[in-house]
Amino acid sequence: MPIPKKGLIFDLLLQIKFLIVAFINFTYSVIPFFFLKKLFLRLFKIKLGAKTYIHRGVKFFHIGNITIGHNSVINFGCYLDNRREIHIGNNVGIAHNTKIYTLGHDLNDPEFGTRGSRVTINDNVFVFSNCMIMPGITIGEGAVILPGSIVTKDVSPYTIVGGNPAKYIKDRTTEINYSINYGYWYAL
Numbered sequence: 804m805p806i807p808k809k810g811l812i813f814d815l816l817l818q819i820k821f822l823i824v825a826f827i828n829f830t831y832s833v834i835p836f837f838f839l840k841k842l843f844l845r846l847f848k849i850k851l852g853a854k855t856y857i858h859r860g861v862k863f864f865h866i867g868n869i870t871i872g873h874n875s876v877i878n879f880g881c882y883l884d885n886r887r888e889i890h891i892g893n894n895v896g897i898a899h900n901t902k903i904y905t906l907g908h909d910l911n912d913p914e915f916g917t918r919g920s921r922v923t924i925n926d927n928v929f930v931f932s933n934c935m936i937m938p939g940i941t942i943g944e945g946a947v948i949l950p951g952s953i954v955t956k957d958v959s960p961y962t963i964v965g966g967n968p969a970k971y972i973k974d975r976t977t978e979i980n981y982s983i984n985y986g987y988w989y990a991l
Contacts, residue, residue, distance in 0.1 A: 824863060832859050837986050849885075852893065856986045868905075871895070872926070876985040887919045887938065892926035896983050898950075903936045925960070927979045947975055 827847055834840045841851050848867030851857070855871050860879040863869075868885040871877070872893035880900040883889060887905035891897070906919030919938035924930070928942050931950040942948065942958045949965030949972070958964050963972045 820866075824865060827866070828862055831857075831861070831863075835988075837988075854984050854986065858990060864906075874983045876983055878932075878985075878990070888921040889924075890921065891924045892928070892944070894927050894979075894981075894983050895924055896929045896985070897924075898930060898932035898934075900932055901930050901934045901936070905938050907938055945975055945977060945979055 831840060831843060834843055837856055840857065844851060844857070849863070849869045851871050852873035852875065854873055855875045857871075857877040858879040861877055861881045861883060864882070864884040865886045868888045869883060869891075870889070871891040872895070874893055875891055875895040875897075877883070877891075877897045878899040878901075881897060882902040882904075884902070884904040884906060889903055889905060897903075903922055904919070905922050906917050909916050909918045912918075922936055922938065923941040924936075925942060925944040925946075927945045928947070930936070930942075930948040931952075933951045934948050935953045936942070936948075937953070937955050940954050940957060942954070943960030943962070945961040946958045947963045948954060948958065948969060949963065951967070952965045952969040953967045954964070955968040958969070959971070961975045961977050963975050964970060965972055
């Protein structure tokens with residue numbers, strides 16, 4: 804029997820989902836060690852590669868739908884709207900208070916329905932603090948998003964973008980020779 808889109812059963816199931824997500828967010832913030840945090844997230848189908856860290860204060864919006872490669876970091880205070888899929892590659896740095904959205908409202912829908920799609924952040928990308936990445940965006944390999952930028956269109960590989968909305972500023976070198984390893988407790 805399909806679950807109705809409206810009614811008491813639907814509302815109850817939705818409330819249970821919100822309680823589970825609240826449990827994930829609260830519990831994740833109090834787990835002290837990264838290896839335990841990683842095991843905890845695996846229970847909820849969030850996949851993290853080796854030497855990848857999600858710091859305290861990060862807010863998840865759903866269960867699952869996140870895959871992050873190796874040597875990547877999500878710093879404190881970020882929002883990960885995983886109601887649709889988020890795929891983050893290897894050696895990616897996402898600075899504090901960045902918001903990645905995968906779902907929003909259709910402003911022209913008479914019922915204000917939702918629409919959205921996957922966000923993909925490829926290898927060797929760096930997103931500075933306080934950025935917003937909107938639904939359906941792909942950020943190309945090696946790109947840099949400057950602080951406070953709002954990314955509303957795909958970003959080409961090895962480019963630097965910034966502003967509101969984010970615009971091309973210049974190219975970045977393709978010779979990237981560093982590996983992110985930012986597993987410090989209570990890092991800022």
